[in-house]
Amino acid sequence: MLIESISGVRGTIGDSLQPAHIVQYASALGTYLKSKGTVIIGRDSRPSGEAIVRIFSATLQWMGIDVIHIGIVPTPTVQLLTEKKNADAGVAVTASHNPFPWNGIKYIDRTGLFMNADQVQKIMSLKNLTHTSYKKSGEFGSYREEGTALAYHIDNILEIPYIQADKIRKKHFRVVVDAVNGGGSLALPALLKTLGCDVVEVHCTPNGNFPHTPEPLPENLKDLMDAVVKHNAHLGMAVDPDADRLAIVDEGGRYLSEEYTLVMALKTVLSKTNRKNPLVVTNLSTTLAVDKVTHRFGGRILRTAIGEINVSSAMKAENAVIGGEGNGGVILPDSHLGRDSLVGAALILQLLTDENKPLSDIFASLPQYRMSKKKVEIGQSDPDAIIETLKKRFAQKETDTTDGLKILDQDRWVHLRKSNTEPILRIYSEAPTLEEAESLGEAMIGEIKRELRVKSGE
Known part of the structure; x- marks a missing residue:
């Protein structure tokens, strides 16, 4: 197709x-x-x-x-x-x-x-x-x-005002990298070596022969997680084939949700920026932990429709200090207005340097939320019509209709949106525990199936 x-x-x-x-x-x-x-x-x-x-x-x-x-x-x-x-x-x-x-x-x-x-x-x-x-x-x-493009990119990152390269180099971090033999196979190890890291390369031959499913999700990163433990590394980093997304593994070989790549990166920036009321931009389906950390530093949040162009355009228009998406995409205007795994990697190394404690401890100190992602097949049914009906059904709730339908509560939310390529509706939900997030998602699936039954005349 x-x-x-x-x-x-x-x-x-x-x-x-x-x-x-x-x-x-x-x-x-x-x-x-x-x-x-x-x-x-x-x-x-x-x-x-x-x-x-x-x-x-x-x-x-x-x-x-x-x-x-x-x-x-x-x-x-x-x-x-x-x-x-x-x-x-x-x-x-x-x-x-x-x-x-x-x-x-x-x-x-x-x-x-x-x-x-x-x-x-x-x-x-x-x-x-x-x-x-x-x-x-x-x-x-x-x-x-x-x-010379990679060298130019690395030099650009070293000039980011939040990155103190000399201090990072003194830490001599050991980092395992899984670049899935993709476009980041040369770039990410080169950046880390420039920052004084001892780099263990896993699947970093840029030949396009992906050794596992290329999306940097936990089920695909067993080699990385095992190598972090084997080599007694401070952390592991994984990128997708075009290296705009970054996933992190802590020193114990535990995968940290891609959502928290952005959370850790923005904590670095917000702790160092001299802007008053700094603005952070992210999309509607990114973790609430972004809001909590941003507010902790006196910042503001703007949420957009899903899609990098939506986030980056809003960042440019509103002069945001940092932004990104919960798929591991960090966008920093001090470098450029695109999701960048290399920028994310440098900001997380800076956070490790500043806090001077294991990554697992840093992660534990962050607001904790868990996310569920589901989908529902809708066949020939009109996804827009289903969403419009559900908007009316939940009109008494706090909602955001920028991109589909998002229903918000104090510490949880569920987001329903259509796919542009498949006859499905996607349901993202988040809560303090995975069980609660799953329950929110299942409840929304029930509402969608109820509507499908109504429209089919059952």
């Missing part, structure tokens, strides 16, 4: 994603850019990425656009360089956490933010043009490879 969405396009190589599609998507971008300017392209480590970059680059060159290829890098590296090097657009060739043999394309605006829904829709509308303005040979765009 070929999936086109606000995130760009994803498909399975040789099946739904063919060479002709790559030409179409590149031509559409070139037309959108009016066949001029410079595009920076980087990719994750999937073997198909090399061919996609070649086709995409050559197509842009035929349209008179200059291409800079920065190689196998994290997606946030592409975002950073697109902004800082004043390119007209960026392209990340990646299928994010999708397994092999998926691959895809993400479009990046000249600001370094992912293109928004309107921009992506405009590009998609241009991909089937019957006539594309290709150039004659003397008018081709140029192509060059740039091998």
